[in-house]
Amino acid sequence: xxxxxxxxxxxxxxxxxxxxxxxxxxxxxxxxxxxxxxxxxxxxxxxxxxxxxxxxxxxxxxxxxxxxxxxxxxxxxxxxxxxxxxxxxxxxxxxxxxxxxxxxxxxxxxxxxxxxxxxxxxxxxxxxxxxxxxxxxxxxxxxxxxxxxxxxxxxxxxxxxxxxxxxxxxxxxxxxxxxxxxxxxxxxxxxxxxxxxxxxxxxxxxxxxxxxxxxxxxxxxxxxxxxxxxxxxxxxxxxxxxxxxxxxxxxxxxxxxxxxxxxxxxxxxxxxxxxxxxxxxxxxxxxxxxxxxxxxxxxxxxxxxxxxxxxxxxxxxxxxxxxxxxxxxxxxxxxxxxxxxxxxxxxxxxxxxxxxxxxxxxxxxxxxxxxxxxxxxxxxxxxxxxxxxxxxxxxxxxxxxxxxxxxxxxxxxxxxxxxxxxxxxxxxxxxxxxxxxxxxxxxxxxxxxxxxxxxxxxxxxxxxxxxxxxxxxxxxxxxxxxxxxxxxxxxxxxxxxxxxxxxxxxxxxxxxxxxxxxxxxxxxxxxxxxxxxxxxxxxxxxxxxxxxxxxxxxxxxxxxxxxxxxxxxxxxxxxxxxxxxxxxxxxxxxxxxxxxxxxxxxxxxxxxxxxxxxxxxxxxxxxxxxxxxxxxxxxxxxxxxxxxxxxxxxxxxxxxxxxxxxxxxxxxxxxxxxxx
Numbered sequence: 001x002x003x004x005x006x007x008x009x010x011x012x013x014x015x016x017x018x019x020x021x022x023x024x025x026x027x028x029x030x031x032x033x034x035x036x037x038x039x040x041x042x043x044x045x046x047x048x049x050x051x052x053x054x055x056x057x058x059x060x061x062x063x064x065x066x067x068x069x070x071x072x073x074x075x076x077x078x079x080x081x082x083x084x085x086x087x088x089x090x091x092x093x094x095x096x097x098x099x100x101x102x103x104x105x106x107x108x109x110x111x112x113x114x115x116x117x118x119x120x121x122x123x124x125x126x127x128x129x130x131x132x133x134x135x136x137x138x139x140x141x142x143x144x145x146x147x148x149x150x151x152x153x154x155x156x157x158x159x160x161x162x163x164x165x166x167x168x169x170x171x172x173x174x175x176x177x178x179x180x181x182x183x184x185x186x187x188x189x190x191x192x193x194x195x196x197x198x199x200x201x202x203x204x205x206x207x208x209x210x211x212x213x214x215x216x217x218x219x220x221x222x223x224x225x226x227x228x229x230x231x232x233x234x235x236x237x238x239x240x241x242x243x244x245x246x247x248x249x250x251x252x253x254x255x256x257x258x259x260x261x262x263x264x265x266x267x268x269x270x271x272x273x274x275x276x277x278x279x280x281x282x283x284x285x286x287x288x289x290x291x292x293x294x295x296x297x298x299x300x301x302x303x304x305x306x307x308x309x310x311x312x313x314x315x316x317x318x319x320x321x322x323x324x325x326x327x328x329x330x331x332x333x334x335x336x337x338x339x340x341x342x343x344x345x346x347x348x349x350x351x352x353x354x355x356x357x358x359x360x361x362x363x364x365x366x367x368x369x370x371x372x373x374x375x376x377x378x379x380x381x382x383x384x385x386x387x388x389x390x391x392x393x394x395x396x397x398x399x400x401x402x403x404x405x406x407x408x409x410x411x412x413x414x415x416x417x418x419x420x421x422x423x424x425x426x427x428x429x430x431x432x433x434x435x436x437x438x439x440x441x442x443x444x445x446x447x448x449x450x451x452x453x454x455x456x457x458x459x460x461x462x463x464x465x466x467x468x469x470x471x472x473x474x475x476x477x478x479x480x481x482x483x484x485x486x487x488x489x490x491x492x493x494x495x496x497x498x499x500x501x502x503x504x505x506x507x508x509x510x511x512x513x514x515x516x517x518x519x520x521x522x523x524x525x526x527x528x529x530x531x532x533x534x535x536x537x538x539x540x541x542x543x544x545x546x547x548x549x550x551x552x553x554x555x556x557x558x559x560x561x562x563x564x565x566x567x568x569x570x571x572x573x574x575x576x577x578x579x580x581x582x583x584x585x586x587x588x589x590x591x592x593x594x595x596x597x598x599x600x601x602x603x604x605x606x607x608x609x610x611x612x613x614x615x616x617x618x619x620x621x622x623x624x625x626x627x628x629x630x631x632x633x634x635x636x637x638x639x640x641x642x643x644x645x646x647x648x649x650x651x652x653x654x655x656x657x658x659x660x661x662x663x664x665x666x667x668x669x670x671x672x673x674x675x676x
Contacts, residue, residue, distance in 0.1 A: 118275025206583030448509025
């Protein structure tokens with residue numbers, strides 16, 4: 001048979017029209033190149049007229065020659081037409097690309113992250129990228145706090161001092177600050193606990209005076225910062241979603257994408273080239289390991305599947321029992337702190353008082369230090385892929401960290417509201433427990449301040465007292481002791497969850513401790529350089545890597561979960577708990593939110609009608625209908641894209657069938673020729 005007849009039998013012979021303009025048919029002779037080129041030019045010109053918007057030629061799903069012809073035709077049409085609209089469109093597009101490249105070049109530590117990714121893998125690089133992102137969030141929050149809270153506080157005059165020691169009201173008395181001779185030990189205790197000279201300072205809520213404009217800016221700053229957090233985290237999550245969907249789809253192009261498209265031909269210098277080679281090597285190792293685990297799972301028998309699911313069920317029950325015990329311990333520690341603080345021995349001994357004050361923080365840090373390694377030992381026993389193991393470790397660790405923080409907050413709110421019993425003698429007069437907590441907002445801010453400070457001290461202690469001595473022991477002792485110490489690896493899940501936990505603490509406490517984002521900025525800046533030094537001096541590349549797309553999407557998703565959890569106690573405080581009557585900008589109000597309607601009533605009548613209209617059903621129902629229509633349109637568009645992706649995958653499979661068919665026919669023809 002002739003070559004043309006063989007090629008016409010290919011599965012894709014009837015689908016050439018889907019392969020872009022100018023594609024030569026199977027079996028075309030080389031002498032037809034010039035005619036084919038003219039065909040490409042004609043097709044490209046015609047196709048360019050059909051395109052709704054002149055996008056980049058490199059994004060078209062065509063062969064290279066067809067894309068080059070399309071680009072030349074587009075440039076020729078642009079030069080010939082010279083329309084003002086087309087010129088402005090090209091100018092705006094190029095300006096956007098230049099601005100995007102300029103912003104990318106201004107990103108701090110870009111070279112450091114590239115070096116980390118090349119030497120330690122994409123997972124470790126994602127940790128430092130997340131740390132840089134959180135640092136940006138805290139810088140923006142600090143700027144907004146300075147503009148909307150600190151400046152209005154001093155622009156209207158110097159804030160008044162603390163209440164007089166003999167001042168009293170139906171809600172008790174509040175005497176912050178240190179009195180009399182203060183020793184160095186007391187000052188150090190005040191610095192670590194947020195009491196004394198720090199309690200009546202711009203660091204905490206109680207310092208700010210009840211001025212009309214300040215109440216609005218204080219509350220608006222909290223909502224503006226929360227909205228900014230939400231938008232930036234959503235943007236980061238969506239940008240990583242595309243990579244995750246492609247990686248989890250088990251597409252046939254995972255290897256070819258890295259082999260043919262992962263190289264950056266703009267690299268110069270041996271160091272950059274080696275880093276890029278290592279990064280591609282890590283990604284291929286991850287793909288091969290994932291494929292090996294999937295092949296192993298595909299050949300399991302029914303009995304093996306049942307045994308595996310039984311093991312998973314048992315291990316999950318163990319995990320739930322450990323989490324329940326940890327949460328009960330945290331609740332007990334927070335309740336014990338209140339009862340122990342009134343003991344005379346504790347009051348007379350500063351060290352014991354400091355330990356009692358830090359008892360919830362110590363217990364939370366201890367649980368977070370002990371249980372994650374246990375989760376890490378359990379995950380490989382469940383038979384999941386490396387990426388799935390990382391996800392389960394993260395889910396369990398984030399449940400431990402965030403829910404432990406939530407348990408602590410529930411315990412504190414139970415003390416503030418007398419367990420929700422409004423008829424309790426401690427809460428009946430003022431709506432909150434004014435006898436034990438005369439300024440409960442400052443007390444909450446102090447708890448978050450102590451959690452942040454203790455987390456920083458714990459990180460420093462681990463680096464200085466565990467990691468560096470372990471590295472020295474491994475290098476100086478080549479025997480059994482050195483092998484026992486062994487070279488340590490950078491534990492990405494634990495480190496990432498530590499960042500998310502610290503940021504969640506800041507989100508909860510920033511309303512009650514306005515300068516907490518600034519303190520967290522300093523902490524993250526210090527942590528970046530300490531972790532970088534630790535990484536390059538004491539850690540070795542991970543023996544088992546994991547997919548970068550998983551962390552690029554899952555880490556911001558967990559961060560979004562932390563933001564949602566932190567919003568619950570803050571919104572509960574704003575809408576339901578009466579503010580303290582002796583401190584803060586909202587003193588004397590029935591609730592913190594009341595300041596917003598009262599401020600609206602001072603506006604002109606037209607503005608009042610418009611703002612109150614936004615809260616009526618006449619606005620909410622049309623908004624809900626429009627949102628539903630937009631959501632339905634988005635779902636339909638996503639389904640159409642999904643069908644298009646499925647069609648493209650079928651075309652790729654057809655191309656693979658072509659190769660198999662040609663190989664089989666070639667073997668058959670060669671056998672026939674040998675027989676002749």
